[in-house]
Structures are given as C-alpha cells and as structure tokens.
Amino acid sequence: MDVVPSLDLLGGKVVRLLHGDFARVTTYGDPEKVLDSLDVPAGSRLHIVDLEASRSGKPVEMEIVRRLATRGLRIQVGGGIRSLADARAWIEAGAEKIVIGTVAADAPEVLRAIVDDLGAERVIAAIDVRDGVVRVAGWERDATASLAEVLARVEELGIREALITDISKDGAMRGPSFALYRSLRTKLRIIASGGVSTVSDVVSLSRIGNIGACVIGRAFLDGKIRLSEARARVAAPNAIPERVIPCLDVREGRVVKGVNFADIRDAGDPVECAILYESAGADELVILDISATDANRSTSLDVVHRVSESLFIPLTVGGGVRTIEDFRALLRAGADRVAINTAAIRNPQLIADCAAEFGVQAVVLSCDAKRVGDHFEAMVRGGKESSGVDAVAWCQRAEELGTGEILLTSVDRDGTNSGFDIELLRAVTSIVKIGVIASGGAGNVEHFRDAIEAGGARAVLAASLFHDRRLSIGDVKQFLANEGIPVR
C-alpha cells in the first residue's frame, strides 16, 4: 500500500479546514517549504486539493502544481474538476492524475468524456461518504446516488482507482473508517482518506484487502506521521505478529474463577492453566497476584517459580510490586517482565530505577484507567481508588522514565464484555512509541480486532472470556488472521 501525503491549497498556501469549514482554517505555509520540512522524497505520490476550486468550480492553484511537478513528485490533483477542459489543463500543468468527485456522482457522461480523452489510468474517482451517504460539491449538498451505485458506475467506466473519504472523520484525528473500507465490495483499487492520525492507522489500513493507498493529511502536516516511518512499516506489515495474552488472576496461590476446561485436572492450579494456554497458542502469559499482601508474598513467588518452570513463552507478573526488591524477587523467581502499578504512581522513580537495574524490556507499566468527565484517570489499589493523575499523561511519563510496554486496562469496561475502550487506547497509543496491551472489556472476536486495528494496541488480553471457554485463543487468532492481522 502506498502512503500519499496530502496538501490542501488555499490562496497559494497549504491549509487545513476542520470538517470542510472554510471559516476554520489552519495555515501551514508555502507548499515547497512544507514538503521540505516534512521530508517528501522525489518520486513520491502527492495528493493536492485545490480548495477554492472545489467551492467555485474553477481551477486556481495550477501554478503550484506546475512547480511541484518539476520536483519529480507524482501529483494527483482534485477540487472542483467538472469539465474535460479543466481536466486537460491540470494534466498539461504536470499532474499525473486527476481526482474527480462531484461529476462522478452527478454526471457520469462528463466523467465518461474525460476518461475517453485522457485514459482511465489518469482518473481517480473521489467519493465522499458521510454515514453511508455519498456527498459532493465540497461537503455542501447531498448527491443523488448511493455509494454502491456510484462504485458500480465508476467501475463500468473502466476507472481503476477510487478515493473514498469518510468526511465525518476527516481532519478530526479519530482514526479512519475501517468498517466502511472493510464493507466495500468492488474491484476498484481503493485510496483511503480521512481520519488517518497514527502510523498504526496506516498499518491497519494496509491490512484491509483492496486498499491500494492511503492519504495522510493533518497528521502528516503536524509531524505525527513521518512518511519514511509509515512507508517502512507498510513495507513489512506482516513481520511482527500481534499477540493474544490470557491473564490469570491469582489469589493465595490459586487461580481465581478457575479455568473451565474439561481436560484440566485442577482448574485452580496456575501451572496447569499456564501449560494449557501455551499449548492453545498464547503468545505470553500474564499473572496478576490480586492478594499480594506481604503475608502472601512467598506464596506468590512460589507460583511464579512453578509456572515459569513449565512455560516456554514470556511470563509477565504483576500485583503489589512496591519496591525494586519485590521486582528483583519476581524476576529471580522466573518472571520475564514485571508490571508495576500503584507503587509507580506514588513513586515514579521506581520505574526509572527498575529500568536502570534490569533493563526497560523487563518493566511493564500496568495502568488502570477510568473515564472521569472528558478524560481518563489512573486508578490505584486494584482500580478502586482514583489517584488524581491523568492516565494518558501518566503513560507518556512512564515511557520517558523507562517502561518497555504498557498494560492498559479500562476499569469501566473490565468484566462488561462490551469491547475494549477504543478511545482510551487511541489516546495512549497515539502518543507513546512503546507497545500497549489492551485489557478490559473483551467479549467477542471483533473486539480483539478493533483494539488492534482502531485502538493501535500491539497485544490483546482477556481473562474470564478464555477461562469460561466462551472463546478460545485459537478462535481469536483465526479471526485476526482472516482479517489480515498477522498472528503467530
């Protein structure tokens, strides 16, 4: 999949409109300066929108296209192209392709004339969708055709590429409409546009069947997506499998709400459960000691030791870790990684100290987040008490201090089976580089996909869902694989 940076032009400058509103403009400056500062190499495909033309129907920014084409950029230009004469003029100015929206929806005969004259490979059909309805003319009135009709018409004309934008998402940085793109049944090569705000969004789009390219706008201009990074990730989208992780809650040496498998002798024995999950395809095991009082510490270490003796996948252990000595004891007992929660909120230096002593790969921040008004708060004491600390800012701070990964649990969703909190996941995954394990709320296979695809999680965790056999790890992995998400 190609990653195509987009420049919206107005008055000779690069700008962004929020929700297509000409009254809400952010100006980024001269196109050449913007391209230089954002490191767009020659040979790149570039998406240009002449905003004034999209409103007035008359080309305005032709001179800029002419200049940029001389830099070896492969330009696709759109905005108010309604006649063969305009289409020809853009091509003569140096554009490689033209993007036609309004006409594709309203007047197929004009589109046919353009295709016949310039050739189908020169034409990209732009289709703006809001809530499944095709929109035209710069977002200001509804078109007369349904999306399926428009796609069919475009295909009949011999056009091979369609730029599909969910305009309710555009520029709002809430992520693209994965469900829309997945639902499309067409032979057209789709260019996805709108809402792409992280490299993870780009990777997720590249995993959807017929998406040939994605357009990045605001996130590119704001430096949140670096073109080189996005292209590198998309070049090898299947190298790194996403992980499925069962979690054992252990109290006084026993699995709480034991695993409900017929072929297990002792459903409460952590060792039996661990062996079973490894053979079922678990990529890692998390043990959370929910008793974790000082009196039970030796029991807990004994559990970790016995489990690690039988396990050949990574083992992460958390629960009641207060000091660097607690941390060391768990590693010595056989944990590969140790999760810290309450103690780190009270003493953030603990993260830095453990990272310096044992390496960042051994440190996992366990963050229990609860929605409070319009933000998320980090909870302490097993999710029971608010710390007053902003959960998203805390995750970012923990990364700086030296955390290898974040286990992010939605306290609101935990135990509800209503799905992971995608908004919480996006809030964290869009600002940290380290991996995030999604936890809390898994109820069906789609939830796991959404946490990875839209939430940007690098791993998904569930406990009772697996223990109760409502889903197996194999079910989840098979579904993810079918959805194009790489699994082990």
Place this chain on the structure above:
Amino acid sequence: MKTTLIDSPVANVANIARALRATGAELHVTRDTKEIAKAQKLVLPGVGSFIAAMRWLTENRIDTAIHEAVNRGASLLGICVGHQLLFDVSHEMGSTPGLGLIRGEVHKFDGSLPVPQIGWNRVTARGPLFDGVEDGVFYFVNSYAASNVPDEIARADYGGPFTAAVQRERVVGVQFHPEKSSAAGLRVLRNFVAWT
C-alpha cells in the same frame, strides 16, 4: 552427546537449561575453562550488555576455552547476546571486539520502531538448525543486531532486515530467545542438540 552450557552470570542460564533439558539434552552447566575447552557441544547464553558479557569471557579466559573447543571441531550455539558475542565487534556504547568466530558487526537498530524490540517476529531461515521451522515465529528482546552478514542463515525484519541467525561451519548463533519461543524455539534447540 553431552551438551555443555556455559554458566555465564550475564545470562538467564536457568531458563535455557530448562529448555535444553526439555529437548532431551544431557546437560552439563559449567564455567570451568578445562571442561569448556574439551566440550563437543557448547551453548553460550547472554542477556543485557555485550560489554559486560564479553568482559566476563575474557577475564575468566572462557574466550580462549571457546576458541579451543571450536578449533577442535566442537559445535557452538550462541543465544541472544551470546549470538552477538560470536561476531568481530559490537558497537554497543563504543566498539568492543567479540569472539571473532563470525564475520560482521553488531549495530543498534536505527529504524523508526521502538527499541528494544520486545516480542515475536517472523523469521525466514534455512539450514539444519531450523529444520522444520524454516518459516517460524520467535521471541526477541534486543536493541542491537547484525545485518546482512555473509554467514546469515535466518533473517527477520524490524524497521528493516536484520540477521536472526548465523552459521559458519559448526558455529551457530540465534538472536532470539529459543527458550521463550514455545514449540518453535524448542525445535531449534532440539535440532542443535541432535546435530551431528
């Protein structure tokens, strides 16, 4: 044939010992230079710092013992930092010479992905060590790796291709942790233990 596991303090020896025993190896864990020099099948583990791991080898003359064993035709498997130690040099905080058993250098990942790499990664491999797992997924924890070296037998990608395993005659090394890579990792260890 007995497998000799070098008892480095800069390594997670217990986990590797357990995994080797699970593959049926008759295991001997030692840091005695005479025993290492006489070994027929050696495993060199390592985690954390290349510099610390190499210093331990040289200060205790384990490096000489390893060379002696390899020169006599012993098989040697390096794991993670133990794999990196096989190379000419590592550029972890300055440049530190390694054992020089494998041509090439170890560099920090310079891609855009978070470092260290922590997690599973797909490996394309060939050769007897990977018999049955030529297209396997293995567990990695590393900030440094060799890339594009002449003795590469396995390759993975982490923001760019890197060397996941090497082989030069009887000397092999794997950048991943076979002891944490479930059945695929145990298969690699079993292949090494059974290698004749």
